[in-house]
Amino acid sequence: MTNTRMISDISNYIFIEDTPCEVDAIFLPGGSHPEQPEYAAKLYKKGFAKFIITSGGVSIKREKWAGVRSKADIYNGTYTSDCEFFTDVLLKNCVPKTAIFGENKSRYTKENAFFSKSVADAHNLQIKKAIVVCKAFHARRCLMFYQMAFPETEIKVCPVHCYNITKYNWYKTEQGIERVLGEMARLGEQSVDEFKKYAIEKSYLS
Secondary structure, eight states: OOOOOHHHHHHHOOOOOOOOOSSSEEEEESSSSTTHHHHHHHHTTTSSSSSSEOOOOTTTOOOOOOOOSOOOTTTOOOOHHHHHHHHHHHHHHOOOGGGGEEESOOOOOOHHHHHHHHHHHHHHHSEEEEEEEBBGGGGGHHHHHHHHHTTSEEEEEBBOOTTTOOOTGGSSSHHHHHHHHHHHHHHOOOOOHHHHHHHHTTTTTO
């Protein structure tokens, strides 16, 4: 398929990737792929961050935790939430428990971000700059909601690739198309109310 402008515009909007840099915190929005917390642990051990905030309970679409998506032979605990799973991956990858904060009640991305803000506030964590480690096709939605939840924080996105869905191949499979265009739909559905609040605060709306 020729890379038309339509594909290019969607790709550039959804897939965001920043170069890792020194920050105060790493945010881990919920998921069941160990590649996310593994990468976060790698960044932490290289000195990029002081602490990690994990987030996620059970998806709003399910009544129980989905289960480990890969490397289940390594990460074989009896997990009941994204947060519990991610915390175990971080510990197994040599991140000290004292550097891990988390919440296990959020059900979707908006809650991941705002419940993480509650965790930061409860522990008096000062976050001027942060990295979000998320799935690549989830990058735009994560950036939007974490920036809304942490309006004074500079947010960078350092994604991992899951389901073999990338900026350069998403439109070549049904799964890729469903995931990426699904992200575009959820961005609008989930962000309208928060964006209106943002616009009022900035005096764009009266």
